Amino acid sequence: MSENATALVIDDEPQIRKLLQVLLEQENYRALESENGRQGIADVAQRRPDVVLLDLGLPDMDGLVVLERIRQWSQVPVLVLSVRDGPADKVAALDAGADDYVTKPFEATELLARLRAIQRRVHGEVEAARVEAGHLVIDFASHIVTVGGREVKLTSTEYALLKILALHAGKVVTQKQLLREVWGPNAEEQSQYLRVYMMHLRKKIELPGAAQRLLKTESGIGYRLVVPTSTEAGQS
Amino acid sequence: MQSEMSTENVSLPQKSRGDAAPVAEYIAAIYFTALLTGASFALEALIGYRAIALLYLLLVVALGIRLHRGPVLLAAAASALAWDFCFIPIRFSLHIAGIGDLMMFGMFFAVAMAMGHLTSQLRASELAERRRQRRSAALYELVQQAGLAPDLDSGLRAAITLTENLFGVRGALFLRHPDLTPAKHPHPASSFSLSEKEYGVAAWAFNHRMPAGKFTDNRPESEAAHLPLQVGSEALGVLSILPSADMILGPAEIELLQTFAMLIGTILEKDHLLQGVKQAEILNASERLQRALLQSVSHELKTPLSAVQAGIDALIKETGKGGRSQTTLHEIQQALRRLNRVINNLLDMTRIESGVIHPKLDWCDVGDVIEAAKDLTADVVGSRKLEIALDRGLPMVRTDQALLEQCVSNLLLNAASNSGIGTVVKITARVVNGQLVVTVRDEGKGIAESELPHIFEAFYRGTEARPGGTGLGLAIVEGFIRALGGSVTVANSRPTGMEFVITLPVETLRPDVLEKLA
Numbered sequence: 001m002s003e004n005a006t007a008l009v010i011d012d013e014p015q016i017r018k019l020l021q022v023l024l025e026q027e028n029y030r031a032l033e034s035e036n037g038r039q040g041i042a043d044v045a046q047r048r049p050d051v052v053l054l055d056l057g058l059p060d061m062d063g064l065v066v067l068e069r070i071r072q073w074s075q076v077p078v079l080v081l082s083v084r085d086g087p088a089d090k091v092a093a094l095d096a097g098a099d100d101y102v103t104k105p106f107e108a109t110e111l112l113a114r115l116r117a118i119q120r121r122v123h124g125e126v127e128a129a130r131v132e133a134g135h136l137v138i139d140f141a142s143h144i145v146t147v148g149g150r151e152v153k154l155t156s157t158e159y160a161l162l163k164i165l166a167l168h169a170g171k172v173v174t175q176k177q178l179l180r181e182v183w184g185p186n187a188e189e190q191s192q193y194l195r196v197y198m199m200h201l202r203k204k205i206e207l208p209g210a211a212q213r214l215l216k217t218e219s220g221i222g223y224r225l226v227v228p229t230s231t232e233a234g235q236s
Numbered sequence: 237m238q239s240e241m242s243t244e245n246v247s248l249p250q251k252s253r254g255d256a257a258p259v260a261e262y263i264a265a266i267y268f269t270a271l272l273t274g275a276s277f278a279l280e281a282l283i284g285y286r287a288i289a290l291l292y293l294l295l296v297v298a299l300g301i302r303l304h305r306g307p308v309l310l311a312a313a314a315s316a317l318a319w320d321f322c323f324i325p326i327r328f329s330l331h332i333a334g335i336g337d338l339m340m341f342g343m344f345f346a347v348a349m350a351m352g353h354l355t356s357q358l359r360a361s362e363l364a365e366r367r368r369q370r371r372s373a374a375l376y377e378l379v380q381q382a383g384l385a386p387d388l389d390s391g392l393r394a395a396i397t398l399t400e401n402l403f404g405v406r407g408a409l410f411l412r413h414p415d416l417t418p419a420k421h422p423h424p425a426s427s428f429s430l431s432e433k434e435y436g437v438a439a440w441a442f443n444h445r446m447p448a449g450k451f452t453d454n455r456p457e458s459e460a461a462h463l464p465l466q467v468g469s470e471a472l473g474v475l476s477i478l479p480s481a482d483m484i485l486g487p488a489e490i491e492l493l494q495t496f497a498m499l500i501g502t503i504l505e506k507d508h509l510l511q512g513v514k515q516a517e518i519l520n521a522s523e524r525l526q527r528a529l530l531q532s533v534s535h536e537l538k539t540p541l542s543a544v545q546a547g548i549d550a551l552i553k554e555t556g557k558g559g560r561s562q563t564t565l566h567e568i569q570q571a572l573r574r575l576n577r578v579i580n581n582l583l584d585m586t587r588i589e590s591g592v593i594h595p596k597l598d599w600c601d602v603g604d605v606i607e608a609a610k611d612l613t614a615d616v617v618g619s620r621k622l623e624i625a626l627d628r629g630l631p632m633v634r635t636d637q638a639l640l641e642q643c644v645s646n647l648l649l650n651a652a653s654n655s656g657i658g659t660v661v662k663i664t665a666r667v668v669n670g671q672l673v674v675t676v677r678d679e680g681k682g683i684a685e686s687e688l689p690h691i692f693e694a695f696y697r698g699t700e701a702r703p704g705g706t707g708l709g710l711a712i713v714e715g716f717i718r719a720l721g722g723s724v725t726v727a728n729s730r731p732t733g734m735e736f737v738i739t740l741p742v743e744t745l746r747p748d749v750l751e752k753l754a
Contacts, residue, residue, distance in 0.1 A: 013543070016543055016546070019543055020546060023546055023550050026553050057535055083538040104538050108545075108553070192632055198601070217607070217608040219605070219638040
């Protein structure tokens with residue numbers, strides 16, 4: 001990961017801005033601040049941050065609108081940071097183009113892990129030939145998936161599903177997006193397919209008795225391929 | 237009773253009554269014919285006997301404008317005979333001498349009959365037209381006065397007054413009760429009430445959606461007529477009218493009254509719909525307010541909490557590992573997590589109590605829901621042995637995954653707080669008769685039977701509860717499960733511990749059926 005990446009915090013609460021700045025600078029980010037939506041949009045355009053932390057409850061406009069405006073011309077990774085914790089709020093933000101969602105109050109370690117995950121995708125690291133997550137290795141070139149060094153046979157649907165989650169490793173992927181990309185645009189409401197194939201996929205790649213599942217369910221939202229922290233430490 | 241009534245129906249000659257001519261018209265027809273005959277004797281010398289035929293024709297036409305068809309035809313026939321008898325040679329005999337006069341007589345008779353017929357028909361259609369006009373004027377007035385009235389009561393008052401004035405009767409309205417029977421007492425605007433017997437007839441009209449009582453085919457011996465306020469297949473009440481004893485209403489009037497009743501029904505329905513819309517608007521507004529309030533409270537509580545949490549996290553990182561301040565900071569962090577849980581529980585409880593929970597149903601893999609709940613509570617429940625026993629071939633169920641997951645998590649947290657480290661917490665899931673049954677069982681001490689009924693009450697804490705809980709976890713489980721249409725029960729289990737049972741009615745889908753489709 002490039003040193004001194006720039007992070008833009010769009011939040012109307014000065015205390016949150018200040019403390020996020022401290023946290024980010026501890027992680028070698030250069031932190032910028034915007035106190036409302038209008039200024040935030042302008043700052044994204046002019047100061048070209050590498051990642052944006054966006055609050056949804058802004059005084060001048062809804063954070064979702066800010067997100068939609070930014071997405072009209074920029075693909076900068078955006079992490080939504082909000083007190084709104086309902087699945088519907090999260091799905092709305094992800095559908096509007098957010099890369100991930102963290103609810104306030106947040107744990108610093110989780111926040112920073114999510115930031116790294118959404119930046120990784122943009123920096124092209126997952127365009128590499130393989131993704132590792134704990135005991136799981138996915139080799140995109142040869143379509144070979146190994147669990148603990150042993151190759152597992154996946155059907156084409158199972159592989160397609162795993163590939164999307166791996167391309168977004170560490171990030172939540174909405175149910176709608178998975179259904180659309182694997183089964184086509186008409187299948188967005190057919191969640192039953194997704195449930196069945198996730199069931200199969202888990203049987204093949206999860207290690208029984210593992211402390212944490214690799215394929216994490218975000219109820220009412222979607223799924224996330226968890227990249228255990230040990231792997232991450234090894235990468236950086 | 238029924239068959240008796242139907243024979244009465246047949247015997248009632250109602251159809252012709254409205255068109256029958258009174259005897260007076262027949263007398264008038266003869267009278268005017270005689271009068272003209274007398275006058276013609278004086279005129280004959282002046283104009284000749286043939287011109288008198290034209291005077292008779294004029295009379296028939298004139299009578300046709302005023303009288304019914306029967307008297308006009310009588311006048312035509314009488315004129316022909318009078319002319320023949322009194323004026324055509326041979327006079328004072330019906331015998332006609334000349335061939336020309338015979339032809340004249342024949343033609344006069346034919347023309348007089350035709351004229352009489354045509355003019356009376358013209359009059360009949362004019363009368364019908366006038367009736368139609370009166371009728372539409374009456375209906376228009378009803379819509380104007382009653383339909384557009386500011387409130388229902390004044391609308392119904394206007395409808396009754398209009399009915400009374402138009403038909404010269406007394407009117408009463410009996411509206412439908414919420415239990416779908418007609419009210420016993422008339423609407424306050426009514427000008428009479430019904431005897432027990434008459435009420436029976438009104439109820440018959442209401443139940444059969446047909447007019448009943450006087451002037452109708454059903455129970456015509458009654459004093460009043462009763463017309464259902466019908467809208468579509470529903471009756472919203474009864475319009476009863478009480479005519480004076482010698483009054484007669486024909487089928488046309490009854491039909492008009494029926495239209496009145498239908499219109500009043502429509503006015504009632506309009507009012508019901510309006511009230512429904514208003515009710516929904518009020519509910520909607522209060523729900524929006526609740527949501528806004530919750531969102532703002534949640535924002536106000538969680539924003540400073542986030543700041544504290546972020547500050548502590550930054551400090552922990554800065555002070556480095558080890559040392560007393562590190563321990564202190566971790567204690568603060570634990571306390572913050574607990575505070576956050578309390579706030580979330582309070583907010584959830586408020587959501588439940590203000591009824592703003594709307595489950596979003598979707599297909600769920602129950603095994604996954606339980607695993608997710610396990611992940612979510614791993615920091616607390618991790619020190620217990622978790623046994624998960626899912627029924628073989630457990631189908632997918634349709635429910636709100638996030639709500640169910642939180643319920644299972646809360647039950648797991650509860651089980652952990654009631655039992656010792658290293659004990660077993662067992663979760664089972666199965667589907668029985670279209671109901672998802674999830675059980676969570678611990679190996680703790682259980683609680684006194686007397687406390688069991690209170691365990692789902694908000695802020696209830698068992699006498700032996702450990703410190704740290706909010707007293708809300710189980711109340712939230714109960715609230716969420718109720719919102720999902722199910723129930724949750726608790727019992728002490730043997731040999732020790734407690735068992736919670738969630739029962740949810742669900743749609744199910746077997747995964748293997750789906751695979752064949754996919």
